[in-house]
Each structure stands twice: as C-alpha cells, then as structure tokens.
Amino acid sequence: PCCVLVISSPPDQLKSERLLTEAGVHHLDRTACGVRCMQILNSLEQPLPGAAAITEALASQQGNDAEYTAQLALAITSALLKFIGAPPERIEISSKPLPAWPSGLPVAFSYEDSFIAEESARMIRDLLRHIVDADDPDEVDGQKSDFATRIMHLLHQRQLRLRSLSGSAIARVASVRGIPLIRRGQWPFKVRKEVPVESVLAVYQLGHGVHQQVLRNALPMPLSSATEKLLANRVALSRHLAQAGIPVPPIENEFTNINSTRRALRAADRLGYPVVLKTPGTIADSRVIPGLGDAAALTAAFEQLRGKGPRVVVEKQVPGEVFRCLIVNGEILAACRRQPFDITGDGVRPIAQLLRSELDSAPWEMHGNAYARTFQEHLKQALKVRGLDLDTVLPHGTVVRLQEGAEPLASGPIPDALDELRSFPSVLNLARDAVNCLGLKAAAVELAIQYSGKELKPGTATVIELDPDPDLAFHREQGEFLPLQTAALYLDALLPPKSDLRIQIAAVTGTNGKTTTCFMLDCILTAAGRTTGFAGSDGLYIRGQRRKKGILSGITGAVQIFGNRNVDTAILETSRGTLLQKGLAFDRCDVAACLNIDSDHLGEDGVETMEQLAAVKRTVVRSGRRAVVLNGEDPHCMGMLEYCNAERTYLVYSRVPPEEIMPRLNQGHYAICIKVDGPR
Numbered sequence: 001p002c003c004v005l006v007i008s009s010p011p012d013q014l015k016s017e018r019l020l021t022e023a024g025v026h027h028l029d030r031t032a033c034g035v036r037c038m039q040i041l042n043s044l045e046q047p048l049p050g051a052a053a054i055t056e057a058l059a060s061q062q063g064n065d066a067e068y069t070a071q072l073a074l075a076i077t078s079a080l081l082k083f084i085g086a087p088p089e090r091i092e093i094s095s096k097p098l099p100a101w102p103s104g105l106p107v108a109f110s111y112e113d114s115f116i117a118e119e120s121a122r123m124i125r126d127l128l129r130h131i132v133d134a135d136d137p138d139e140v141d142g143q144k145s146d147f148a149t150r151i152m153h154l155l156h157q158r159q160l161r162l163r164s165l166s167g168s169a170i171a172r173v174a175s176v177r178g179i180p181l182i183r184r185g186q187w188p189f190k191v192r193k194e195v196p197v198e199s200v201l202a203v204y205q206l207g208h209g210v211h212q213q214v215l216r217n218a219l220p221m222p223l224s225s226a227t228e229k230l231l232a233n234r235v236a237l238s239r240h241l242a243q244a245g246i247p248v249p250p251i252e253n254e255f256t257n258i259n260s261t262r263r264a265l266r267a268a269d270r271l272g273y274p275v276v277l278k279t280p281g282t283i284a285d286s287r288v289i290p291g292l293g294d295a296a297a298l299t300a301a302f303e304q305l306r307g308k309g310p311r312v313v314v315e316k317q318v319p320g321e322v323f324r325c326l327i328v329n330g331e332i333l334a335a336c337r338r339q340p341f342d343i344t345g346d347g348v349r350p351i352a353q354l355l356r357s358e359l360d361s362a363p364w365e366m367h368g369n370a371y372a373r374t375f376q377e378h379l380k381q382a383l384k385v386r387g388l389d390l391d392t393v394l395p396h397g398t399v400v401r402l403q404e405g406a407e408p409l410a411s412g413p414i415p416d417a418l419d420e421l422r423s424f425p426s427v428l429n430l431a432r433d434a435v436n437c438l439g440l441k442a443a444a445v446e447l448a449i450q451y452s453g454k455e456l457k458p459g460t461a462t463v464i465e466l467d468p469d470p471d472l473a474f475h476r477e478q479g480e481f482l483p484l485q486t487a488a489l490y491l492d493a494l495l496p497p498k499s500d501l502r503i504q505i506a507a508v509t510g511t512n513g514k515t516t517t518c519f520m521l522d523c524i525l526t527a528a529g530r531t532t533g534f535a536g537s538d539g540l541y542i543r544g545q546r547r548k549k550g551i552l553s554g555i556t557g558a559v560q561i562f563g564n565r566n567v568d569t570a571i572l573e574t575s576r577g578t579l580l581q582k583g584l585a586f587d588r589c590d591v592a593a594c595l596n597i598d599s600d601h602l603g604e605d606g607v608e609t610m611e612q613l614a615a616v617k618r619t620v621v622r623s624g625r626r627a628v629v630l631n632g633e634d635p636h637c638m639g640m641l642e643y644c645n646a647e648r649t650y651l652v653y654s655r656v657p658p659e660e661i662m663p664r665l666n667q668g669h670y671a672i673c674i675k676v677d678g679p680r
Helices: 030-042 051-059 065-083 114-133 139-160 165-176 225-231 234-243 261-271 295-308 351-358 370-385 425-436 484-494 514-527 555-562 576-581 610-623 659-664
Strands: 002-007 091-093 105-110 181-183 203-206 213-216 219-221 275-278 288-292 313-316 321-328 331-337 341-344 399-403 442-449 462-467 504-509 532-536 539-542 545-548 569-573 589-594 624-631 648-653 669-673
Touching: 002 065, 002 114, 030 051, 030 065, 030 114, 051 065, 065 091, 065 105, 065 114, 065 139, 114 139, 165 181, 165 203, 165 484, 225 234, 234 313, 234 462, 261 275, 261 295, 261 313, 275 295, 288 295, 321 425, 321 484, 331 425, 331 484, 341 351, 370 399, 425 442, 425 462, 442 484, 504 514, 504 610, 514 532, 514 569, 532 555, 539 555, 555 569, 576 610, 589 610, 610 624
Parallel strands: 504 569, 504 589, 532 569, 589 624, 624 648, 648 669
Antiparallel strands: 002 105, 091 105, 181 203, 203 213, 213 219, 275 288, 275 313, 321 331, 321 442, 341 399, 442 462, 532 539, 539 545
C-alpha cells in the first residue's frame, strides 16, 4: 500500500498561484521557505536524518514552484519517516498526475502501518503549507513548538505500535515468500478503545480463508480458553506442568500471590534461599528478579515490584545453566544458553563506547530503526537505577550487570547450543513434553541443567519457563538485526511445505453487470462443491447465504471473506470508487474480468474521461494471473490487453469475432462467441 501527497495549486485554492506557475516564472519566495523550514527542523530535540537532502531541496532553483515544493516534500517525507522509524521501501514523485488532480504532482510513499502513514501525511501537508504559504516569517515562532510536539508525538505513537522482533521477521519472510498478510489491528478492522494498541497490533493473519494462520507475534492462534487461562497465570501453569510430571521449580503453596513483604519473607524461609521473585501474569507481561540470596535482597526486590501489581510469586531458584529451546510441532529448531548482560569498564571509554564495541552495530543505528530507540530507553533506565549514564567512565575491571538473563536485543546474537544439547536427548524430550502437555503448536522452553562436560546429573533438568509466544530474536544469526533465518525455519515448521496459504480469487470489475455476474459465478462454484465467499454491492454471502447487508464491494468486504476459515474460493466485486480510494485488497488474483466501460460515473472522484475510467479499471485486469476475461466488443476493454499478465486471456463476443482479431488468437489469447437466437 502507498500514501500519496499531491502538490497542486489551482488558482481558486491557493493565493497568487503560488505553487503552480509557468516554467521560469517564480512567485514563491524560496529564501523565506528555507528560513521557515530550517527554523522548524532545528526546533526538534534530535536532528532529522537526511538533513542534507532537505537542505539541497531548499537551495534548488530548478523547475517551477510546484516541482520545487514536490522535491522538498520528497526530502522531508523521507527524513521524517526515517526519524520515526517507519522508512518506506519506496518513495518517489510520480511522473503521471492522478485523475482527480490533473495539474498536481503526486509524491507517493509505501507503508506498513496505515495509521502512521496517514498521520505522517497530514503533518507533512501542514508543514509544507506553513513553509510555503506563510505571509509573515515571524509566524514560524508560533508554530515551531507545535510541529516539534506533533513530530515527537508521532514518534511515540510509532513506538507504541511497534511489532515485536519476531512478528517483524515473520512478516518479512512471509512477504518474500509471497504469503499474503493482513494486519488485524488497523483499518478496516474495528478496535475497542480499551484494548492496548500494542496488544491489538500484535495480531496478524497469514494467508486467506481455509488456509489462513493467525499469529499473535509468534504465537499461533486460536488457543483454547483453558490454555489461555493457564498461560495468563504463572502459578496455575506451574501446577499444571507439575501434575503432568514435568519438573518445575518449587513454589510455596501456602503463600502464592503474595501481597506483603512479611509473607514473601516467610515463603522464602520455607523454600530456602536463593529465590526468584516474579509477578504472576503472563510471561510477556511479567517481571522476574532472580538471584535473591537473603532477606535484604528479597525486601528490596519486593518493593521494586509492588508498582507492577499487588501480588508476586516467590519461587525457589534452581541451580544450573539456563538453556532456551525453540520448539514447533514437536521439532526443536534452535537452542541457546541464556547469559546475563554485563559490561566491564576499562577506565578510558564511556559506557556508550563499551556497548558499541560489545554489541551488534545494528541496535545502534538509531535512525530508521525504531527498535533501537526502545532498547536505548530501557538501557538508560537500567543505568539510571544504578546511578550511571551512557557517558559514565567505569574504573578498569569494574563489572556492571545490567540485566540477568539478558534480552536478545541487549546481548546481540547468542551462539546456538542445539548441537551441545543433542548430547542430552532426555533434556530435549523434556522440553517437547512440556509443550505437548499444553497442546501448543509452538513455544520456547527454558531449562536449568546441571552437567559436567558431557555428563548430565540425574534429575537435574528443570523447566523454569514456558513461553507460548517464542521470541525468535534469541536465535539471531551474526550480522542480523531481525531474526530472519530463524523466522524462515519457524514458518517452514509451522506451515504446510511450499504453501503460500492462498485461496482462489475471482475479481470482477466494469461499469454495469458486476453484481449479476458475481451471483452467477457464485452459483456455478457452489454447485461445483466449492465453499464460496462473495462480497459485493448487495452484501456479503457465504455459501450463497447472505450474512451481511450493505455495500461491501471494497476492501472491507474482501477482508471479511479472507478472514472466514471456511471459505476456499473468493468472488469479489470491485468497484471504481474502491479502486480510487483504497486500491485492491489483494496483490494478485486467479481470474480477473472487466465487463465493460461506460460513462455512468464520469465526473466523480476526478474521473472525467472514458480513458481515465479504463485506466482505473485495468488495475484489476493487471492483477489476474491464471486468466483474464474481457469484453471483446468494448474498445476500452480491448485496450487493456497490453496490460494483461495472465496465462490466458478470453475475449467474449455476442457474435462472430471480427476478422482483425484472428491474428491475435495465439499465445494464450482465446475468443468466445456467445450464440444469440432471435433479436437481442
């Protein structure tokens, strides 16, 4: 998908024809534009990347004012999107104007998150209007803080809407493999306001209809209600695993969900130090503080966690090295040894430089990498708690532990330990059993193991964590930021071999007859035993039965068809308004048809001519891969032949095809003549 900014200034819209003038005639005060732009950009807390491109665009004296403003928009858009961590794969000035703005220059950029794209486009539009159209340069002073606030707010929204590293990697691999992806947390889906945005955006759908796989980050959905309840409560999960014969760390049964320091100390006395303190929620939401060796450490940790919820869990800390195994459908794909995140001072370099030398360079590429900002904020907080900051120079040999069992983003690539664990098949079987007893397709299992060399001490392997939403970033390869190689293995194990999870799609467009044609096709396919889903201007139908009334001939209807787990064939009526306003709901379809091009809707949405209308409709034709059906008697439909990418093209006639079409009937082109008896 892409977002489009149109740089245009018809005389009745902007003063003095400021943006659109004849070549060589400049009404725009470009010097003043540069001053206003730089004042606003300099008011930001951090410099925008790509500032050189903005400066170059400001200094340009080439082209008319519309072209000048478009180049400035291009530079600002690219810099802003990189700054907030949403860099587009493509950004360009279109060489062809849009039908609705024949005198405008479109600046288009691709996006993943529609909310961020639309908010960015609005802000860039307002910023450009102010830079180009302000009468008084002093007005900038009243706008600097406003724009700076809006940009930082947009950055914050981007941080909230970040997909996990696992989800981002899976989405990237799915895109490369041609697997369609639908994001459940944005338009056209409705999201309840009380649900945290980060939770909503974590859910996405790979594939369509009967073949779909829904994931929450890396967790395959849906889960049974019983499993959901277990995973939401550490104590219940621990008891369930223990009842299934899985060794787990002891928990003081009398004092679960502890709500006072006194109870926590009594529980620790009964279990014996050292202990681990945990909040009792899900793995993703919980906090864990291990290695509490005495009452003073436990009391301090309890006070630290009190703000995270009214209750905590005290658990016996199990000795041994901690390994994390990634398991999908009973197959162990990867394993690693969990290591704490330590830094050692040299008496010369500040902490920031020590980190740069010890970690991957990727997390420190701040611009264009929104995850790096999150990491740096967490890091600053961890240092602040210890009375340090990034500029602190640690004495030579001083070791600071920033985190126990470091997060993968903090510690960089962790060497794979699967070959090491293959020496202990009983440990790997224990990890499999822990996942199987919950009926999960995939999970990460952490085990504490006591061993010496290649000898495992009997009965010393203990399951200390089971995470149904495995973090693939623990298994990044050297040089990766996103765990792409592990995500590829994950999808191989989770999905059917060589599957793109697609259902068959027929898309019908044209001016008249779309709904009737779709009904006819629905009846034919239903009679053939297909489970059809039809979305059109008359409503939404599953197996020929109407489920919803209303005009659903756009993306909203198509997405509802794709989300139905019973449908194996989609029939999609695709209207002109849908194509102009939102585009297609799919990247390709099996069969595309254009019935006719007529003048019924000329003058709407900027489409003034039949040629413009045909250009809109042929978007559907270009998406067809197996077959395209065209009205051979409509010259505008025939003009779409050169845009066909399908294996076969069928030209339909109500009479014998004309002689001039005969030479074209080869290399996949076919003519169909419908015999008509009597007067038509």
